Amino acid sequence: MQLFSTFETTSYLEMAISTLEKRGIPKEDIFAVPLDNKQEDRKLFDTLHRSDGTSLIDIGMGLATAFAVIGGSIGFKLAWGPIYWGLIGAFAGFVLGFVIRLFLELVIMKKKRLLKGKHSEVILIIDCAESQAELVEEILWSHFALGIAKVK
Known part of the structure; x- marks a missing residue:
């Protein structure tokens, strides 16, 4: 089973990875992928297909x-x-x-x-047995994961 979770780049991500390793998930089954966030400035004028909710009038x-x-x-x-x-x-x-x-x-x-709210910066992919899925999910939520998905 694979668990996908998103995190901001904080110390909680490192703590989650070390906690998973202490609980029996090998390093080879934990994969962290950093995301490239959009760096360009937001457009001031809206188009027909996209609006940011800011009105100039x-x-x-x-x-x-x-x-x-x-x-x-x-x-x-x-x-x-x-x-x-x-x-x-x-x-x-x-x-x-x-x-x-x-x-x-x-x-x-x-x-x-600039983009408001929290942004996912790292995707954490964990391979584990189905019996460990509950434990892994609990560890990820306790270390402030932004979102979690399970794939069998």
Whole structure:
């Protein structure tokens, strides 16, 4: 039987391997494979097929609404009237909000755009007898494996 598990590269991985060796799993039956994680920067603009959940127009829409109301209210006293000034205010608010959000994403939150959460960095493959599978699985979970799969 083979057990596959994923770990972050920490001391818990080394402790899990040494515990497995102490419990009777030979070194030849333990195989660790490091993964190459994606190193390129996340894309700022989403495509039709992929989205990261970050919206660039949320602040723009809010400011467009607020500026449209203000522009429409002030427009009653101005020459072009409330409709034109409401549209001008909406456009100006949207552009301002979009620029603010773009600045926040490019400058301030650049580091947060990296992949979030825990990433599997090592796959640990263990060959063992079916009678040892429960013990091996318990050892892996107790040493903070991110995931485990069994194959007979």
